[in-house]
Amino acid sequence: MAVKVIEQKPLTILERTYLPQIVGGLKITARNMLKPSVTLQYPDERPVIPAGYRGVPVLVKDPHGREKCVSCQLCEFVCPPKAIRITPGEIAADSPNAHVEKAPKEFEINMLRCIYCGLCQEVCPEEAIWLQNNYSLAGFSREQLVHNKARLYELGGTLPDSHYKWDKKKADAEAAEHEGHH
Amino acid sequence: MNRTAITEFLAQNELLLRAVGAIAIMSVVLGMANLCVWLERKVSAWIQGRVGPNRTNTPLIAWIPVVGPLLGKLGLVQAAADGGKLLFKEDPVPGHVNKPYYYLAPVCALAPALVVLVMLPFGMLPGGTPLTLCHVDTGFLFMFAVSSLGVYGITLAGWAANSKYPFLGAVRGAAQLISYELALGLSIIPVVLATAAPGVESPLNLTAIVLNQSEVASGMVPAMWHIISHPLSALIFLVAIFAETNRHPFDMPESETDLVGGFHTEYGSFKFGLFFVAEYGHMVIGSALFTLFFLGGWSLSPVADAKLMELLSLNTLFGGYALTVLGLGVFLAKLASLIFFFMWVRWTLPRFRYDQVMDIGWRKLLPLAIANLIFYVVFYGVKAGH
Ligand code: SF4
Numbered sequence: 168m169a170v171k172v173i174e175q176k177p178l179t180i181l182e183r184t185y186l187p188q189i190v191g192g193l194k195i196t197a198r199n200m201l202k203p204s205v206t207l208q209y210p211d212e213r214p215v216i217p218a219g220y221r222g223v224p225v226l227v228k229d230p231h232g233r234e235k236c237v238s239c240q241l242c243e244f245v246c247p248p249k250a251i252r253i254t255p256g257e258i259a260a261d262s263p264n265a266h267v268e269k270a271p272k273e274f275e276i277n278m279l280r281c282i283y284c285g286l287c288q289e290v291c292p293e294e295a296i297w298l299q300n301n302y303s304l305a306g307f308s309r310e311q312l313v314h315n316k317a318r319l320y321e322l323g324g325t326l327p328d329s330h331y332k333w334d335k336k337k338a339d340a341e342a343a344e345h346e347g348h349h
Numbered sequence: 350m351n352r353t354a355i356t357e358f359l360a361q362n363e364l365l366l367r368a369v370g371a372i373a374i375m376s377v378v379l380g381m382a383n384l385c386v387w388l389e390r391k392v393s394a395w396i397q398g399r400v401g402p403n404r405t406n407t408p409l410i411a412w413i414p415v416v417g418p419l420l421g422k423l424g425l426v427q428a429a430a431d432g433g434k435l436l437f438k439e440d441p442v443p444g445h446v447n448k449p450y451y452y453l454a455p456v457c458a459l460a461p462a463l464v465v466l467v468m469l470p471f472g473m474l475p476g477g478t479p480l481t482l483c484h485v486d487t488g489f490l491f492m493f494a495v496s497s498l499g500v501y502g503i504t505l506a507g508w509a510a511n512s513k514y515p516f517l518g519a520v521r522g523a524a525q526l527i528s529y530e531l532a533l534g535l536s537i538i539p540v541v542l543a544t545a546a547p548g549v550e551s552p553l554n555l556t557a558i559v560l561n562q563s564e565v566a567s568g569m570v571p572a573m574w575h576i577i578s579h580p581l582s583a584l585i586f587l588v589a590i591f592a593e594t595n596r597h598p599f600d601m602p603e604s605e606t607d608l609v610g611g612f613h614t615e616y617g618s619f620k621f622g623l624f625f626v627a628e629y630g631h632m633v634i635g636s637a638l639f640t641l642f643f644l645g646g647w648s649l650s651p652v653a654d655a656k657l658m659e660l661l662s663l664n665t666l667f668g669g670y671a672l673t674v675l676g677l678g679v680f681l682a683k684l685a686s687l688i689f690f691f692m693w694v695r696w697t698l699p700r701f702r703y704d705q706v707m708d709i710g711w712r713k714l715l716p717l718a719i720a721n722l723i724f725y726v727v728f729y730g731v732k733a734g735h
């Protein structure tokens with residue numbers, strides 16, 4: 168890279184008194200004083216969360232109220248700080264969701280470990296885990312910051328679903344069986 | 350009690366009166382120091398695009414309708430909270446300090462500032478009596494002498510702390526004070542020369558200097574503020590006052606970026622608070638002196654004073670007092686603007702390097718002050734010769 172040497176001009180007498188520079192600085196700060204402040208009055212005013220923000224990871228349900236997670240444990244494997252711990256469980260045969268076969272018995276995310284990387288959301292085949300808008304998280308003890316399944320669903324709520332993958336699967340299977348009879 | 354009784358009572362109890370006056374002045378100035386803390390926070394916030402303190406409040410104050418919440422919104426309660434915090438903090442004394450001097454230093458820093466206050470004239474009663482606790486003929490010489498004792502507080506603190514950063518801060522503080530005191534003293538002499546006229550009792554007296562800037566009192570036409578007739582003196586004095594009060598850009602003794610906290614590194618709690626108040630006290634005094642020397646003190650303007658006097662003298666009894674009160678207001682307004690200026694500068698300029706401070710003091714300000722002095726001596730000499 169070519170180096171461009173800039174010749175330093177000697178300071179003029181006026182400059183050496185510092186005064187013009189000081190007056191210039193005072194002018195700038197005076198102008199700043201008259202400008203409105205840029206402060207966001209935080210607890211009263213909330214920042215606008217941009218789309219794609221990576222907040223607290225939570226679990227969601229589909230509009231029918233079915234928990235979307237099938238406890239495939241991909242997120243548990245991918246999570247870099249090992250914040251997720253899943254205990255897989257079966258779905259009872261008499262449940263309307265019996266065709267999904269599996270659901271987590273317990274699902275814990277340790278928020279003291281989570282680094283908000285979003286890999287869990289990216290890896291989930293069921294779109295069951297989301298990093299939503301919640302950016303402020305606090306608790307009085309370490310235990311409080313280990314979110315269990317109930318808490319994760321409470322925080323996550325319901326998200327719209329465009330696939331209803333399992334219902335389609337079930338319908339297809341039923342149709343295939345029906346055809347097989349013919 | 351009728352009037353004469355009151356007058357008699359006051360005459361008999363002059364000492365009491367002075368004590369009350371002293372306490373009143375002290376509380377006003379300490380209150381102002383506290384307000385300075387508030388203003389400092391606010392000015393810094395405005396300059397940096399923030400809002401500053403606006404939430405602090407205590408139940409008792411917040412319960413006062415309208416006023417209470419307003420005080421909180423303005424952040425004024427913050428000043429009290431700051432003081433209260435310092436008061437209630439634990440006060441650790443590090444094991445390695447030199448205890449007697451360690452305890453003495455904060456007092457040494459604050460006491461001179463308070464002593465100087467008694468000699469500060471801040472208005473004038475109708476009869477021409479200056480409003481001051483103690484009318485000294487040597488006037489500001491004594492004030493300068495006492496207020497520069499404040500550096501002993503800094504030096505002692507640095508020495509007593511027995512650790513290197515405070516010590517460096519103290520040495521810098523002392524060196525800086527000596528360097529700028531010279532320019533400070535020399536810059537004032539032309540003003541004294543201007544005041545010294547036949548009939549003036551003592552040109553060193555601050556009241557005389559103030560009166561010299563008003564047409565009515567000096568009988569001089571045209572009378573003007575010394576900042577106009579002695580601009581260079583005013584500039585040198587202002588710079589020197591910044592240095593004397595250890596304010597930015599001259600806060601060498603503190604320079605927290607290279608000296609941790611400077612001379613008060615080892616201090617905490619209320620002892621630190623005393624240093625803090627002393628700094629603001631010195632700032633109030635410095636601003637007051639500048640107002641008296643160069644901004645006409647309590648006179649509204651050299652010309653307007655006479656008009657006002659005419660206007661108000663229609664009512665003989667209250668007219669005079671109205672003028673006094675007005676003068677007091679004018680004085681405080683000038684003082685407040687100067688204090689604001691101090692803060693404005695602080696949040697604008699970066700700190701000078703130590704060698705720059707010395708360079709400005711000895712190689713620029715001092716020769717300039719001497720040249721300025723010679724110019725005015727010749728000027729007044731020629732003028733008197735005519
Ligand atoms: S966001 Fe990252 S760290 Fe947090 S739970 Fe998901 S994968 Fe783990």
Ligand code: SF4
Pocket residue numbers: 235236237238239240241242243253290291292293294295296
């Ligand atoms: S959240 Fe998604 S990735 Fe994690 S176990 Fe459930 S289905 Fe699998």
